[in-house]
Amino acid sequence: MSFVTRAAAALAIIAASSAVPAFADNKDLKVGAIYMDAQGFYAGVRKGIQSGAADAGRKLDVIETNAQGDVSKESSFIDSLISAGVQAIIVSPVSADGSYRAIRRAHDAGIPVVCYNTCLNDQDMKDYVSAYAVGDPYDFGHKLGDAAGDYFLAEKKDAPKIAVLNCEFVEVCVTRRKGFEDALKKKVPGAQIVANQEGAILDKAVSVASTMLSANPDIDAFFGEAGGATLGAARAVKSQGRVGKTVVFGGDMTTEIAQELADFTVIKAVVDISGQGLGKLALAQAVKAIDGKAPADIKVPYDIDLYKSSEDGKAWLAAHADGIP
Template identity: 90%
Template sequence: MKLMKRLTLLALGIIAGTANASAEDKDLKVGAIYMDAQGFYAGVRKGIQTGASDAGRRLEIVETNAQGDVSKESSFIDTLISAGVQAIIVSPVSADGSYRAIRRAHDAGIPVICYNTCLNEEDMKEYISAYAVGDPYAFGHKLGDAAADYFLAEKKDKPKIAVLNCEFVEVCVTRRKGFEDALKARVPGAEIVANQEGATLDKAVSVASTMLSSNPDIDAFFGEAGGATLGAARAVRSQGRVGKTVVFGGDMTTEIAQELADHGVIKAVVDISGQGLGKLALAQAIKAIDGQAPAEIKVPYDIDLYKTSEDGKAWLKAHADGIP
């Protein structure tokens, strides 16, 4: 009897081990929606692909670029539901406007993983399995501190700041709050003299150039995202303002790192690694597919500050392929 019991336990262990191995080896079919095809989102895409390889899983990724359009995002989520994906990874275009499509995925039994942006708190708790995010307030606060360091060193106690924003998404509003709180705590005379949308590169160059023409006393720009940061820097150069107007911004790219390495215009950049966040989002998707969603919806990711020429050069060396 003891021998039979041992054999039975051994058989059960083999079956369990086989089941676990099967789960680990199972192919993944995941939908991924990006707001853009380059920069940060190219990094997210690479992170998702690398994350699948690191996890020992074979990944089929069904992906698209929503281009900041809620209707395109909604249509593609319906496509993903029909395609039978096991999870959807998305940076929602709108905290309020994206929930209907995401709810349809949730109701179809497909776990939805947010990264970078998400739904409002109530809908997030209802329809989201996990949210991979770098704290947007800390993001802005780190940059505000860096700006304060610069202005104090330059003995400018009443700097005029212009903001190029991406505030059609809530995280950018929160980034600005963090920036203002940190800056004004140390430089109380700092003043935001303009705040306009300029998330894409072309628009940011145009808006920043107009701001400089109408208000030549601007001491600095705060670019809330990558396109805004680089656009502000290009406008400063095209308007002959190098040495007079500087830029503090978010989201590292090759061009932004080159500007930081030059250190003539861009003085500090705060960044959340696209590749790192993509890996984290996929890891949460795999856990959700395997029935192991996290106890806390928000899963934090590190925020990096780059503020010297050497920081820019180091980033370029570490990202020779140009993907953040």
């Protein structure tokens, strides 16, 4: 469900220790933020932006919405933000190619645009985007493929069959899969991808994964390219009575995914980019762009975490008692 809220805060900044740096300019700010979803990773991004606003040391009004993975909704809201006179826009574009027109309109209106998690194709990004806060998607997939390789070597499986639940309507997920395959096949050359279908949203992921298991009962593992795919694959494995036969490697931590990892019967490893951390980084870049301090290199990296044990799952749950990643 779409939401449009406003958050404003003016707190004294704690010098260099703050996640968002202090700025000499004390002008009030108005920033637009667009999320691709309202839960999971994007709920974490939203909390990071809101807490970053509270730490910014100046009055900062954040106007936000959920594009629900819809390019037309994203475009309409960007136009609304332009009309509202925001000084920067933070967005995870729905489409590398389809989102550029609206982002170009913002750029042409003199409004800096900061991408996070996803962005435009390389040329449009250089032309219309001020900064891109991102955990490298190839490294994201590579860390998980490396963990999967270790698992199969320990299980003495030299030709595992892998099914992929993808989110490849965005380019970042294609790159995640490439990293996963490269790392896995380097350790286990006989590994094969036997199915690859879209299943980014939880309900669809459960259905698609269940169909995959029915068609390919010898699947050894799923790779879930995003959170909905990861949890959906785990639920399908359980509902199809495949616990102990099919495992899951996936991306994006949530409370339910961390609980599955802590249980360790189905999910064996998860890679994650902190939504809250990335949200704070994206807001910091937006404020810098407003102040004329955009980075020389558009891509601003953020760390990628790997969780690969029951203890890792329990530790994540203890650190995220509010359930927001």
